[in-house]
Amino acid sequence: MIKTKQHPKRQATRKALIFISLLLFPITMNYLSPYVVIDGAFQGIINGSFVVFGLFFISALFVGRLWCGWLCPAAGLGEACFMISEKPARGGRFNWIKWGIWIPWIGIIIYGALSAGGYTSINLLYQTESGVSVDEPARYIIYYIVVGAVFVLSITAGKRAFCHYGCWMAPFMILGRKVRNALKTPALHLQADTDACIHCKKCSQVCPMSLDVHEMVQSENMENSECILCGSCVDTCPQDVIHYAFDRNL
Ligand code: SF4
Ligand code: SF4
Numbered sequence: 001m002i003k004t005k006q007h008p009k010r011q012a013t014r015k016a017l018i019f020i021s022l023l024l025f026p027i028t029m030n031y032l033s034p035y036v037v038i039d040g041a042f043q044g045i046i047n048g049s050f051v052v053f054g055l056f057f058i059s060a061l062f063v064g065r066l067w068c069g070w071l072c073p074a075a076g077l078g079e080a081c082f083m084i085s086e087k088p089a090r091g092g093r094f095n096w097i098k099w100g101i102w103i104p105w106i107g108i109i110i111y112g113a114l115s116a117g118g119y120t121s122i123n124l125l126y127q128t129e130s131g132v133s134v135d136e137p138a139r140y141i142i143y144y145i146v147v148g149a150v151f152v153l154s155i156t157a158g159k160r161a162f163c164h165y166g167c168w169m170a171p172f173m174i175l176g177r178k179v180r181n182a183l184k185t186p187a188l189h190l191q192a193d194t195d196a197c198i199h200c201k202k203c204s205q206v207c208p209m210s211l212d213v214h215e216m217v218q219s220e221n222m223e224n225s226e227c228i229l230c231g232s233c234v235d236t237c238p239q240d241v242i243h244y245a246f247d248r249n250l
């Protein structure tokens with residue numbers, strides 16, 4: 001078992017990574033696009049977004065939602081919005097909203113692929129021939145719509161609200177994680193030494209996904225489908241109660 005300790009610079013590194021990813025979003029947008037993958041399905045083309053979404057599922061088998069904590073451009077914007085509002089997201093049953101978006105979207109993709117007679121070619125640069133997603137002024141409209149949705153939700157509906165309610169990418173990782181949990185294969189997860197907790201609740205206060213981390217520690221269940229393995233709780237706990245671990249446990 002690999003068990004890590006607190007690392008003072010880890011959160012600064014994480015925030016730098018998601019902010020750089022946000023700056024690169026005009027380049028990467030089409031590789032994370034719900035529309036491009038639909039368009040590709042109707043043409044029978046496996047494109048960049050298709051591959052990236054597949055990688056989200058596969059990576060979640062080993063590292064859960066690490067992408068969400070450490071690399072996603074929307075994470076950079078969502079956490080930058082903490083400067084304006086740190087209202088917790090309500091989460092709970094509202095987290096199901098994203099499935100109400102994801103399931104019909106997947107249905108359209110399947111319908112499109114069937115209409116095209118299946119996937120017959122691969123073009124990773126489909127609709128991104130230059131390699132840059134926003135390569136002409138008109139494409140900034142889509143860029144600003146996505147950025148605007150993440151921004152407005154973040155400052156009105158709580159911390160990283162887009163991640164809770166609107167994201168079409170998170171379900172791939174949640175499903176991958178559930179498969180891993182069912183198979184109990186080795187993966188990155190959180191672990192807590194419950195007896196060492198002094199109930200200060202700093203872990204819950206710093207969680208960017210508004211999770212009740214203190215309650216997770218007390219219930220001895222650190223697995224939560226909304227946990228993005230950002231490590232904020234790991235690096236904040238004054239008693240070093242919470243750790244990263246890589247093993248077969250939940
Ligand atoms: S939930 Fe979606 S928007 Fe949020 S960090 Fe994960 S992939 Fe990005
Ligand atoms: S920060 Fe650590 S000590 Fe404080 S409530 Fe959370 S787990 Fe317990």
Ligand code: SF4
Nearest residue numbers: 207227228230231233
């Ligand atoms: S529980 Fe900890 S690792 Fe998970 S999202 Fe919250 S702060 Fe990050």
